[in-house]
Amino acid sequence: MSLATVSETRCFGGRQVTFKHDSRSTGTAMRVAVFLPPQAERGPVPAFWFLAGLTCTEDNFAQKAGAQRVAADLGLALIAPDTSPRGDGVPDDEAYDFGVGAGFYLDATEAPWSANFRMRAYIEDELPALLAAELPLDMDRQGLSGHSMGGHGALTIGLRNPGRFRAVSAFAPIASPMNCPWGEKALPRYLGPDRAAWRAYDACALIADGARLPEILVEQGTADPFLAQQLKPELLEDACREAGIGLTLNRRDGYDHSYFFIASFIADHLRWHSARLGL
Amino acid sequence: MSLATVSETRCFGGRQVTFKHDSRSTGTAMRVAVFLPPQAERGPVPAFWFLAGLTCTEDNFAQKAGAQRVAADLGLALIAPDTSPRGDGVPDDEAYDFGVGAGFYLDATEAPWSANFRMRAYIEDELPALLAAELPLDMDRQGLSGHSMGGHGALTIGLRNPGRFRAVSAFAPIASPMNCPWGEKALPRYLGPDRAAWRAYDACALIADGARLPEILVEQGTADPFLAQQLKPELLEDACREAGIGLTLNRRDGYDHSYFFIASFIADHLRWHSARLGL
Numbered sequence: 001m002s003l004a005t006v007s008e009t010r011c012f013g014g015r016q017v018t019f020k021h022d023s024r025s026t027g028t029a030m031r032v033a034v035f036l037p038p039q040a041e042r043g044p045v046p047a048f049w050f051l052a053g054l055t056c057t058e059d060n061f062a063q064k065a066g067a068q069r070v071a072a073d074l075g076l077a078l079i080a081p082d083t084s085p086r087g088d089g090v091p092d093d094e095a096y097d098f099g100v101g102a103g104f105y106l107d108a109t110e111a112p113w114s115a116n117f118r119m120r121a122y123i124e125d126e127l128p129a130l131l132a133a134e135l136p137l138d139m140d141r142q143g144l145s146g147h148s149m150g151g152h153g154a155l156t157i158g159l160r161n162p163g164r165f166r167a168v169s170a171f172a173p174i175a176s177p178m179n180c181p182w183g184e185k186a187l188p189r190y191l192g193p194d195r196a197a198w199r200a201y202d203a204c205a206l207i208a209d210g211a212r213l214p215e216i217l218v219e220q221g222t223a224d225p226f227l228a229q230q231l232k233p234e235l236l237e238d239a240c241r242e243a244g245i246g247l248t249l250n251r252r253d254g255y256d257h258s259y260f261f262i263a264s265f266i267a268d269h270l271r272w273h274s275a276r277l278g279l
Numbered sequence: 280m281s282l283a284t285v286s287e288t289r290c291f292g293g294r295q296v297t298f299k300h301d302s303r304s305t306g307t308a309m310r311v312a313v314f315l316p317p318q319a320e321r322g323p324v325p326a327f328w329f330l331a332g333l334t335c336t337e338d339n340f341a342q343k344a345g346a347q348r349v350a351a352d353l354g355l356a357l358i359a360p361d362t363s364p365r366g367d368g369v370p371d372d373e374a375y376d377f378g379v380g381a382g383f384y385l386d387a388t389e390a391p392w393s394a395n396f397r398m399r400a401y402i403e404d405e406l407p408a409l410l411a412a413e414l415p416l417d418m419d420r421q422g423l424s425g426h427s428m429g430g431h432g433a434l435t436i437g438l439r440n441p442g443r444f445r446a447v448s449a450f451a452p453i454a455s456p457m458n459c460p461w462g463e464k465a466l467p468r469y470l471g472p473d474r475a476a477w478r479a480y481d482a483c484a485l486i487a488d489g490a491r492l493p494e495i496l497v498e499q500g501t502a503d504p505f506l507a508q509q510l511k512p513e514l515l516e517d518a519c520r521e522a523g524i525g526l527t528l529n530r531r532d533g534y535d536h537s538y539f540f541i542a543s544f545i546a547d548h549l550r551w552h553s554a555r556l557g558l
Contacts, residue, residue: 009502010533012543063538066345069546223288254289259342264291267348 003134012072013038025122026085033062039075046141046277047077053148055101058082064259070267074274085116097182105153106201108190143167143273155203159211167276169217169269171262172224175236176204182230204239215246217272219265221255282413291351292317304401305364312341318354325420325556326356332427334380337361343538349546353553364395376461384432385480387469422446422552434482438490446555448496448548450541451503454515455483461509483518494525496551498544500534
């Protein structure tokens, strides 16, 4: 087994487990939090991926979203990866929005980041293969979601792999990193100055370049302090309208950027995914 | 208004608010997390208090228990205080189980702790009066619960104030601080060497001395690492049996001491309380 158990407890009749493993993508030990519903004791279950935002680890979604209750009802596994490599020897930056905790779900090409910051390869290829080999997951039925930087991750990974995920949603995603301060800071440092290389990591640019999903569900709080400057859901609305992608964008009055917002609507997303996963 | 709002957001259609205020009990600024359900916009609602455990702040229950969903359904406010005074000038100890984050819901009588560590007065008197004066709470309908050290707090405060709370429950409570290492360390330092003074802060001793509640609900995970040495629910079982108190002790196979355990059963407790609060 390449997955080592760091901690495990019962949760809503299933198992909440934190695994650790050595990643060839990042060159570090990586952790991932997995909820296996009671149904997983009888056979493979569909998987719901949730990519977290800036400063987060594998713990935030597992501990704060309250997703296990509905996942246990539906028979859905929850997979919450870390947001970057971390540990001794991993380059970092003092800022909260670059370096450790801020992997942006891309494969860096610029030194010193390129040695470890390969979260695209990790999330798209290495981790799914590892989990499929070692856990009772039905990888023909996967859904993908995320929050903020992880909403950007969910949208871009979903758009680049349209056959893999039967459902893609996001909470307060960074709609276009090429057009907001967080992305304008991170993309050149990770990827270099050529903006053409950034387009694979921008949902709106991917759509403009031809990537398609049948539909996307997005939740956005109107009291989110990052809404106007960083998240810009109107750019995703424009891109989807032009491309004929069915975007459902729910603007939620008075909700902010926190996990209180995610917790309030995660059941809606899990049920939306489960309908598309044949549950 | 003596309550200042630190943060506020919508949550399950209600409001999740962190308040700050100057406490005369502790001589410090104190924080408390309050969830007001949608029903509170139309009038006073019953209140469910949750006292947290060692190392916790007002955030842990609010962020990790997933209680707001059911509280919004039921029309129940959630009140989560901090676990001790904290800040400049407050004496502390390097240990996680004494000093800041470890107030044990008592009024210390020994220097240097007696100046600030007066969580009994704070939770029993000052905070209820303040919240009743400033928030739409029906203080004739209060329920009380807590976790670990906060479970001890809930049981002892409930037993000392039998008319005030219509329902008292606990998750993995310290059943008898006088008979476990956590208590044997904290009680003499806060209260001095006279064990008679400790009895007001020990649920089993209070019951032996005549305190009564009509019934108590306790949840306990069998995989809790603190079960045998620190929590000792069998002592509470013995005390309740001798006193004729109706104790329901649910031993939950495979659950540990974490908020995953609390989250799994908080809805049961909220519904149990709500039935006794006339909801």
